[in-house]
Amino acid sequence: MEQFSPIKRSKDGQPVRYLIVDDSVFARKNLGRIIETFGGQIAGEAGDGLTAISEYERIKPDIVLMDITMPQMEGIEAAEKIVQQNPDARVVMVSSVGYQENIVAALQRGARHFVQKPVKPEVLYEVIKYVLGEDGALVSAAGAGA
Amino acid sequence: MKMELIQPFINAADAVLSQGLKSPMSIGNLAMEPVAYRRQGVAAVIELTGDIEGRVIFDLAPKTAAQVASHFAGTELPETDDLVREAVCELANQVIGNAVATLNDQGFHFRVHPPQMHTSEQGPTSTEDTEALVLCFETESGSVFMNIALRYAQKTSAAGA
Numbered sequence: 001m002e003q004f005s006p007i008k009r010s011k012d013g014q015p016v017r018y019l020i021v022d023d024s025v026f027a028r029k030n031l032g033r034i035i036e037t038f039g040g041q042i043a044g045e046a047g048d049g050l051t052a053i054s055e056y057e058r059i060k061p062d063i064v065l066m067d068i069t070m071p072q073m074e075g076i077e078a079a080e081k082i083v084q085q086n087p088d089a090r091v092v093m094v095s096s097v098g099y100q101e102n103i104v105a106a107l108q109r110g111a112r113h114f115v116q117k118p119v120k121p122e123v124l125y126e127v128i129k130y131v132l133g134e135d136g137a138l139v140s141a142a143g144a145g146a
Numbered sequence: 147m148k149m150e151l152i153q154p155f156i157n158a159a160d161a162v163l164s165q166g167l168k169s170p171m172s173i174g175n176l177a178m179e180p181v182a183y184r185r186q187g188v189a190a191v192i193e194l195t196g197d198i199e200g201r202v203i204f205d206l207a208p209k210t211a212a213q214v215a216s217h218f219a220g221t222e223l224p225e226t227d228d229l230v231r232e233a234v235c236e237l238a239n240q241v242i243g244n245a246v247a248t249l250n251d252q253g254f255h256f257r258v259h260p261p262q263m264h265t266s267e268q269g270p271t272s273t274e275d276t277e278a279l280v281l282c283f284e285t286e287s288g289s290v291f292m293n294i295a296l297r298y299a300q301k302t303s304a305a306g307a
Contacts, residue, residue, distance in 0.1 A: 117244075
């Protein structure tokens with residue numbers, strides 16, 4: 001897999017903490033694998049929107065990667081509820097149903113960005129950097145283990 | 147079933163399989179199935195509702211499913227691993243999601259439901275309205291079958307015809 005300069009939190013140099021939300025265990029594992037190549041830490045996982053909301057409150061991740069099509073509560077609604085309760089929440093939608101209407105709805109309801117499945121690691125990496133802004137810092141590979 | 151409905155599924159399968167397997171694929175057999183669907187191996191079904199309704203099934207022989215899942219996961223998975231079935235569901239989700247995205251941007255509005263494992267040996271018999279098109283994609287890991295049975299929903303059939 002491609003190598004990326006680790007992205008750490010600017011405030012304390014710690015790994016960026018992610019909440020991965022997808023009803024597919026396989027998709028969560030794959031996303032987790034990609035996140036680890038960015039130097040990130042998987043703080044939690046959820047298989048539906050309802051669980052995502054409670055997991056967000058419990059672990060307060062730096063970034064949420066949220067699928068759209070899920071049972072119980074879909075991703076856009078869950079993203080909206082998370083952002084309503086936590087205006088600083090950074091939610092990135094990661095879905096295969098990337099049509100204009102869905103993307104606009106997700107952004108209007110609080111998501112910061114949209115990544116189309118199948119996920120290209122280099123695309124997700126750039127989106128993560130963009131969404132973190134000044135709260136994320138690139139670390140040279142040599143200093144990553146420090 | 148019109149080609150305008152089918153082409154996005156072919157394009158999406160091509161894109162998703164080629165990226166995931168990191169090798170080209172080709173379209174093998176293409177046939178209309180007038181008889182009931184018979185499952186061949188590890189199969190996932192996704193239901194669609196809206197302007198267009200019906201279902202799409204992805205079906206792979208167990209060995210092929212394990213090889214495809216291993217490619218997508220980046221690690222060797224045995225045929226018996228639950229992740230293989232999960233991978234087929236996710237493959238179906240990605241292909242159908244991408245196809246639906248294209249169709250939605252063309253003005254069709256419909257909803258994709260979460261994928262489910264198709265466990266019964268046989269599905270419902272096709273009808274005149276829901277005849278099934280079976281596409282076979284040839285990959286280096288084996289054949290991937292996509293069985294599409296879609297129709298314009300009654301309320302919009304005049305507009306969609």
